[in-house]
Amino acid sequence: xxxxxxxxxxxxxxxxxxxxxxxxxxxxxxxxxxxxxxxxxxxxxxxxxxxxxxxxxxxxxxxxxxxxxxxxxxxxxxxxxxxxxxxxxxxxxxxxxxxxxxxxxxxxxxxxxxxxxxxxxxxxxxxxxxxx
Numbered sequence: 001x002x003x004x005x006x007x008x009x010x011x012x013x014x015x016x017x018x019x020x021x022x023x024x025x026x027x028x029x030x031x032x033x034x035x036x037x038x039x040x041x042x043x044x045x046x047x048x049x050x051x052x053x054x055x056x057x058x059x060x061x062x063x064x065x066x067x068x069x070x071x072x073x074x075x076x077x078x079x080x081x082x083x084x085x086x087x088x089x090x091x092x093x094x095x096x097x098x099x100x101x102x103x104x105x106x107x108x109x110x111x112x113x114x115x116x117x118x119x120x121x122x123x124x125x126x127x128x129x130x131x132x
């Protein structure tokens with residue numbers, strides 16, 4: 001999926017429509033390519049719901065929209081690529097957000113927070129805003 005960094009900020013209704021459409025397209029692509037004997041795990045519907053919740057939280061926190069991709073082990077990955085590193089949030093559909101951020105050899109942050117822990121998400125959004 002393409003990054004939304006250069007896209008002007010849109011109103012919340014347009015954003016919701018756009019992101020739901022993007023997640024629906026990713027879901028359809030995943031369903032079309034998934035087979036039970038595949039080496040790539042299926043992505044649960046709850047992972048898409050968690051992603052929608054988190055993407056709305058990102059939007060409301062004025063964090064640039066990430067690249068959205070699926071992973072081989074059945075999760076959704078939200079990624080940013082600032083000039084000096086990488087930041088990734090991963091959603092498996094279990095209500096957790098696994099995050100990793102690498103900015104240089106000396107600065108990295110990683111951990112897990114509960115998707116409903118608004119204080120932890122606010123802290124995470126603050127760190128992402130600092131990168132941009």
